[in-house]
Amino acid sequence: MSGKLLPDHNEEVTVFAAVTLVRYLGCRPAELRQLKFITPRYISIPSAKKTKDGVRGLDRLIEIDNSALFTRLKEHHQRLINAPYADQIRYVQKRLDKLTQRLWPKRKVHPSLYTWRHQLGADLKASDMPQEEIAAIMGHQSVSSVEVYGNPRSAQHSRNYLKPDKGIVKKVTKRNQHHLKKHKNEPITLNNISRWVKQNYHAARRRPEPDIEPRR
Structure with a gap:
């Protein structure tokens, strides 16, 4: 995070700033400009991802337990939002794609900003952090959404500098209590997962649940 790591060319500073923010915070690219x-x-x-009905998406408040890191992230955010481009995020995505294609011309899939978001998710899953806290950091109301992130075996870094707001964690826990309790003793099958997702969706919207019997 030191100044020595910054690229020499001004056009790459913007890319470096965005990558650093996503790498350490796990925010979505579309959320970068709105960081406070x-x-x-x-x-x-x-x-x-927040919807008007409140079913999807979660605003979060993250505590950075490292004052030097907090300062660096704030500086990177200023570099990003003050970059001389009409759409800084779109510029970063295009520029990053071009740079990674140069580095790995034979690869079919290249790293994107979401690569660093998913890496943070994998690192958190590899830790002893509860799923409710991981969901609160990654911006999910449902703990089931945490499963989309990489295998914990691909973890690379400790993320003990990240602490989710307790109030938001309580909100996630409350949102998932019924779901977790109801399905605690049911086998994990594709049919049951599909049924749980549908029932959770209807419960969140306060609609009657579909009459779907569990399959074992």
């Missing part, structure tokens, strides 16, 4: 740094160590991340 609350002195001395809190960062507010409005959800880009």
